[in-house]
Amino acid sequence: MTMDAKRPESPAAASLPTELLALARELRAEGVALGTAELLDAFAALQQISWEQEADFRSALGATLAKSQEDRHTFDLVYERFMLRRTALAASRDRAADARADAEEGSGAPDGRSRTVLEQLFGSEELSEGELQALRAALVQILSSAGQGPHATESQLRDLARYTVLALGAGAGSGVLGVDLQRIRRTLDLRSEDRPSLPTDDPRRHGVPRAALRRFEALLRRELEAAQIERTGALPPARALRELSRALPSSPLRDLASVQRTIAQLRRALATHSHEARGARTRAHVDIRRTMRASLQSGGVPIVLKERPQRPRRPEIYVVCDVSTSVTSASVFFLSVLHALHDAFRRIRSFLFIERVSEVTDIFEAERDFRALSERLTKHAGVADISGYTDYGRVWSQLRTMIEDDLDRRCTLIILGDARSNGRDPGSADFARLAAHAGRTFWLNPEPRLYWNYGDSVMASYEPYCIPFECWTAAQLEQVVRALARPDSALAS
Amino acid sequence: MSTSGERHAADHAPSHPAESASPTSAVEVREGLRAAGYLPAAETALVCHLALALGKPILVEGPAGVGKTELANALARMTARELIRLQCYEGLDEAKALYEWNYRKQLLRIQAEREPGWREVEGDIFTEEYLLARPLLRAIASEQPVVLLIDEIDKTDQEFEAMLLELLSDFQISIPELGRVAARTTPLVLLTSNNSRELTEALKRRCLYLWLDYPSPEHELAIIRMHTPDLDEQIARRLVEIVALVRTLDVKKPPSIAESIDWARTLLLLGASAIDRDVLTSTLSVIVKHRADLAVVGERLGLSGARPGDDDGRQAA
Known part of the structure; x- marks a missing residue:
């Protein structure tokens, strides 16, 4: 990388685009969202710097290609690996020659x-x-x-x-x-x-x-x-990165981006829903500014009163998420959903439960990094007592004392859990009260519908009070949101 | 002010930011920022240089108090440009950020002359004279290139981000009654974010990305030395060590660079000859602002100090 930037016609520089594209391919394979715009920026940036310092070269690429801290971390790893492989390949060719x-x-x-x-x-x-x-x-x-x-x-x-x-x-x-x-x-x-x-x-x-x-x-x-x-004579496997330094349990779902997109749809669906549910408006505020403006047409005499648009009130969301061992495989997905919900909604409160319920809204608001987040959740949530088995009955009654007074028709209650009560009392009466207070109640169950109500699953005792969905992948989440967006789904609430 | 873009695009092509004064390499940017009282890391200087050279906005992310806003200030000082600042908050809308018609004045205009026909009046009252420019419009309509700071973009709604896209990529704003307002000069745009939510891909795509983190101890020492050159080097070194230690603790609000500078000034004012237990106890509140944090930090510093009688210090802190 000691080439002069001003000589694009030299052979090494001529192959730069293909090399850069190869790097981009590797970055994309690691999940960095990279568009043509970023690549063009990268080329433009490389024109502006001298290539004598490798740090500058890398920073210029990093600033244009990686657009978040996590992406930057990935970029640094991939860049390092990429450069090593390129130089090693070139060197081994040289050495073989002489x-x-x-x-x-x-x-x-x-x-x-x-x-x-x-x-x-x-x-x-x-x-x-x-x-x-x-x-x-x-x-x-x-x-x-x-x-x-x-x-x-x-x-x-x-x-x-x-x-x-x-x-x-x-x-x-x-x-x-x-x-x-x-x-x-x-x-x-x-x-x-x-x-x-x-x-x-x-x-x-x-x-x-x-x-x-x-x-x-x-x-x-x-x-x-x-x-x-x-x-x-072979390069080390390019896949190593994800397996080594981005091991699955600590990293968000691979399609976190698609979860986020879906949650954005959910946001719109909920916003329009609450708007419709309020029905015809009875009161309105006069918008002085717009009335004045409209009155210009009539020479300053306010004939038409303009009203302030009624903005749909922000939906309030209560998410209650099971993190017990029976849903371990789904909990990364659940946490990703929670994470995305916190990005999209301001008025959201989240709760985790196993045997007890614990509010974790603050943790989600303070922590952005997914890995640190799951660490803090496991450290501070404190939801398991002795057995580590879910106790739904206790959870609902606790939740009632915690949030029953705050719930109203505008609220949406989302439960993420498998409804496996380990033979304990399902507490469906308490759940019914909660659901009655909330505007809508959804239950996202990570188990296939076929397994519901087999063994210790008590889904049937909750189903009358909520809208249940089978959901443990991003694709299914999208189906859920689509179902919610349909107007007739509101009837069930 | 340039109004219909078509007319002005020819004679007012956006000129490159102050060609004469603009630095031409990362090293020059670094020196310039240093002269403006800001010690940039190598990467910061490089990204600023790229932003100036390519005319692209910078998205600056990082924890609170690492000098994101100060970077914009320093860039404005360095390039001798005006700094226009838009502080974002939840519910910020076009009327506050872009432009608004001056209805009162328009009304007065109409009432002052009842005679002319509507068409003339309409032509009259939708002109720049009746336009109230808000920060974003001011930034691109300015005769001189400016530094535009859009602070804490993560506090706004995603809808507002979408509105920014036209401005950030084309440096123009569409006003329905007037047409396109194209920028006369390319402003240097900085967006800061405390990373409290994920920004949209479309916004990120238009920006260069800069992650500012807490500086390394040597870097922070240099910053402290620059702001308080009179402070004894040994004290400054110890101060930086303590601040770095506090940042590793689980505190609600880790001390920012501004707070370590404040602390250095405090120590200078008190004429402290060393950071011992008494000084620490009485001035710790400069860098630690929460009661719970004070307890955590006090305990950690008390435990780590090798001096006898640390138990008192722990209780006092």
Whole structure:
């Protein structure tokens, strides 16, 4: 990336668009919403900066391609991986062409002494103790001086890492990166603290700067990865990212975006519903401003009275969500729905329950990051007592004391749960009271309709008081919203 | 003011922001912001440079108190432009953000002359003279390029975002009675968000994205040193350490950069020679503003301090 931006006709720059598109494809595969507009912006941004600093290059791409903090995190990971793979591929092609010459050239090798030592080492399978000592000495010398020079050290360290991998790791790669790294680390035995127990002539007696050591190990890792690519001739699987650093239980549903879209539809549906339900208006406020404006047509005499438009009142939503073990698989989905609801509605209160009910509205309002959110919910909600089994009867009676007075016809009550009462009292009388107070009550059940009322499911005792839906995917949620938007669905409430 | 875009587009093509004064590289932006009293991180300077060069809005997100609004102020100072600020709130509408007709004046105009026919009057009263420009219209109608700060965009409804789209991508506003009002100069637009809700894709698509986080300790130290150069370096260093520690705690409101600067000023005013237990106890309220937080922080600082008699400190804090 040390190309001059002003020379788009050079061969490397000519292939830039295809490379950038490849990067965009990888980003999209990781779920970053990327349009053509963003790509055009990225190209425009690259025109404006000098490409001599990799950090600038990356920031310019990041600012144009990733439009949220989470996307930016993904971008950084993908970018890192992408660059590594590209450079590794290019390097392995070069090396295959002329490995020997490449090693001898070794552009900007650390310094004369270490270079000869390392060249001498290169190619020998097993290192003797003396050779190892020499390598250690060279490493310590360079790592200790690494902090002093400003920028040259980065490439020095990279070369050093590469030589080290060639000398120690190339032949007997175990195929598992972490294991190889561990082995090299143990062989070198470099530490940051002073070790007076070692003989005075041992280079490790005085510690190596911690920062340099850490950077060196990061570079070692990269080199090992590159060596692995070269050896196997295949790139590491591109899918790794999602599985490793975005493990499912802590991340929102993959189609969180579609949940959010659906919730936006729900918002409109509820808004129009409450408007219709209020019926013909009986009172209106005169809108002075619009009346005045209309009166201009009649020379300033207000003949037609304009009324202030009656805005549909904001719907109030109460969401009650089961988080017990029987719905574990669905709870990520439930939480995604809750998360999206909090984005779309201001007047929403959320409750989680297992054996007890706990209000979590504040947590949802304070926390935006999904991962941190689920962490805080598990830490602070405090909804399980002893058994960890859902107690619907208790939940409803608790909920009645908590919110019964706040409920009115404008409110929508949404229950997310499987209605499995574990043989306890379903408390349908309490539920009926709640439903009677609320304008509409929906029950989203993650189980297929077929399983309802089998085993300990008591869905039947709630069904008369609410509109039940089978819902555990974004597609089904969309169906639910579509059903809600139909005017006749209001009849059931 | 440029009214019908067709007529003015030819002779008033939006010129690039103050070509002479505008910095041409990220380094220059960085130096400029520094001179304006704002120490930007490398990425901040780069994104500001891109925004100036490409004429694109910046969407700045980050926790409260990391200097999002101050960045706009500093950019205005750096480019010597006027800062026009639109503070968003729930229920903000076009009449408050874009423009409104001055009905009273229109009415007076009609009543003052009853003679002329309606057509003439209509032509008269729907002119710029009777238009009340609100911040967004002012920003694009200005003769000189301005810095437009749309603060806390996440507080508005999604409908308002949709209304902004025309302005952000084309720098124009449509007024039914007048036609298109195109910008004479490209304003530098900053939108800030505390990330309290997800913004729409359409809005994000039109912006460059900048995430501002709490600065690294060295960076914050540099900021403190810039604002209170008289403060002893050792104290400043200790101060930054404590602030960084407090931010890692589970507090309702982590201290902002402005608050650490306030604290530095307080210490300077008190002439403190070191941050010891007494100073900490008496001035902690500058950076920690909630009662519950004070207890949390007090306990943590009391426990971590290696000095004897820390128990008193814990209780006092």
